[in-house]
Amino acid sequence: MDRSTISEVLHYIDGERVPSLDGETLENIEPATGKSLGSIAAGKSSDVDRAVEAASRAAQSWAESPPEVRGYHLEKLAQGIENRIEDLAMAESIDNGKPVSVARSLDIPRAAANLRFFAGAARYQHEDAFRTRLPGDQLWNVSVTRPIGISGCISPWNLPLYLFTWKIAPALAAGCTVVGKPSEVTPVTADLLGRIASETGFPPGVLNIIQGSGPDAGSPIVEHPQIPAISFTGGTSTGAVIASQAAPSFKKTLLELGGKNPTLVFDDANFDSAVEGAFRAAFSNQGQICLCGSRILVHSSIADRFTERLVERTREMTIGDPLENNTMMGSLVSSSHLEKVEACLVAAKNDGGEILTGGKRIQPEGRCKDGFFLSPAVIRGLDSKSATNQDEIFGPVASIITFDDEEEAIQIANGVRYGLAASVWTENLDRAIRVSEKIEAGTVWVNCWMKRDLRTVFGGVKDSGLGREGGTDSLRFFQEPTNVCIRFESNSKE
Numbered sequence: 001m002d003r004s005t006i007s008e009v010l011h012y013i014d015g016e017r018v019p020s021l022d023g024e025t026l027e028n029i030e031p032a033t034g035k036s037l038g039s040i041a042a043g044k045s046s047d048v049d050r051a052v053e054a055a056s057r058a059a060q061s062w063a064e065s066p067p068e069v070r071g072y073h074l075e076k077l078a079q080g081i082e083n084r085i086e087d088l089a090m091a092e093s094i095d096n097g098k099p100v101s102v103a104r105s106l107d108i109p110r111a112a113a114n115l116r117f118f119a120g121a122a123r124y125q126h127e128d129a130f131r132t133r134l135p136g137d138q139l140w141n142v143s144v145t146r147p148i149g150i151s152g153c154i155s156p157w158n159l160p161l162y163l164f165t166w167k168i169a170p171a172l173a174a175g176c177t178v179v180g181k182p183s184e185v186t187p188v189t190a191d192l193l194g195r196i197a198s199e200t201g202f203p204p205g206v207l208n209i210i211q212g213s214g215p216d217a218g219s220p221i222v223e224h225p226q227i228p229a230i231s232f233t234g235g236t237s238t239g240a241v242i243a244s245q246a247a248p249s250f251k252k253t254l255l256e257l258g259g260k261n262p263t264l265v266f267d268d269a270n271f272d273s274a275v276e277g278a279f280r281a282a283f284s285n286q287g288q289i290c291l292c293g294s295r296i297l298v299h300s301s302i303a304d305r306f307t308e309r310l311v312e313r314t315r316e317m318t319i320g321d322p323l324e325n326n327t328m329m330g331s332l333v334s335s336s337h338l339e340k341v342e343a344c345l346v347a348a349k350n351d352g353g354e355i356l357t358g359g360k361r362i363q364p365e366g367r368c369k370d371g372f373f374l375s376p377a378v379i380r381g382l383d384s385k386s387a388t389n390q391d392e393i394f395g396p397v398a399s400i401i402t403f404d405d406e407e408e409a410i411q412i413a414n415g416v417r418y419g420l421a422a423s424v425w426t427e428n429l430d431r432a433i434r435v436s437e438k439i440e441a442g443t444v445w446v447n448c449w450m451k452r453d454l455r456t457v458f459g460g461v462k463d464s465g466l467g468r469e470g471g472t473d474s475l476r477f478f479q480e481p482t483n484v485c486i487r488f489e490s491n492s493k494e
């Protein structure tokens, strides 16, 4: 890949890549090297205003176009992504620090899949109609949906293009024009998406992308009076700020927030599958997935054997240059995030936790010697109420907690402020169903982790979010339904 294509990140407004009106930029750092990658346009409210004007000009014709036409444009965009999968995977890896193999097999294919899925979903979405019979009245009640309007879509840095497209695709498919913002930490693939949109003839003004920081570029989107809906994915504390900014003007908000997800391993689990599942759930993408299982709850009768195997498996990980094909773990996303995770490890030790492996800075040879690498850590011995087991760390840190029976496992699993996801490992079907139904989470996987069907609901309970994405839930968020009630005469008076 030609690095010059990612050295200058610009806004994408009205079909063109443009700098900020005031010309200001931010620096983009490559996490695996700690060196500058280039500049990012630093968006402000004046840039957001410009994007909203473009989105407003394009709104009516996009909203009135048939779903087939919108689907056609989304599929062309998906094809544009697939045509450049290798460049996009390299760019995502360079910008985020994740292994290129992960970007190639997960992030970029899923970005294309999001666009294709919602292109189809909009075509097949139906509206409800009810025949109502009241004494003396015959009615047809029809639910008519219309696009909600210009939609703000704000996404985080951990799965950059994957989550950005997960938000914009349903908005566009539902007939809304969009002002989106990726994280300033990983802005590159959204910029490339703007280029692809131009190349594939995406209608100008329908999709607009503002780059820059949360407070300077994100807040003006949330507070803009012409944007009636905000779809946000990110941290719980940012979600609280956004909710408070959006509430006074009664904006519709969808909040996908943080997690502290439990992996529950019962003594009747398939042992090898459970070890592998818990390992993947803990450390995939450097532990930087909202769905990662950072709390591993293990039945006391198998805890020692399980811990030994998990530690062995963790030590086998190849950590280093994310651009090498055999790398299993790349760098954390930024130096500040690395420092945050290290501080959590210090707190874990101070609270009496035993770090069985990992938790050390790594300096790979060569170009990555100044990158933000940390070896994956497995901790045991901490109380389930300790900070390590309560607060989201969002890094390669897994804590083992033991339990003695099903009831205790459920109580520990639910004993946090979050409720995003869980995975349950057992060969006992009755137990699998019983436990899954009692866990407070938006998603419960049984004998698997992070398997997704885009038609299913996705979201969090408690402090993990508000609302649901996935399938028609995503589309409905970007639509306003109106009940049209039609009275008619059932007996001919002619």
Ligand code: NAP
Residues within 6 Å of the ligand: 154, 155, 156, 157, 158, 159, 163, 181, 182, 183, 184, 185, 212, 213, 214, 215, 217, 218, 219, 222, 233, 234, 235, 236, 238, 239, 241, 242, 256, 257, 258, 259, 289, 290, 392, 394, 420, 460, 464, 465
């Ligand atoms: P974050 O700091 O909350 O940022 C998320 C997005 O919001 C970024 O684009 C950020 O911009 C922007 N932002 C920050 N402050 C804002 C404000 N005042 N107004 C408007 N926008 C603002 O989250 P992150 O650190 O990028 O991502 C990690 C978090 O996301 C974790 O908690 C993780 O669990 C969560 N997450 C949740 C899900 C889910 O589906 N539930 C999925 C992935 C990640 P800048 O980065 O440019 O400042």
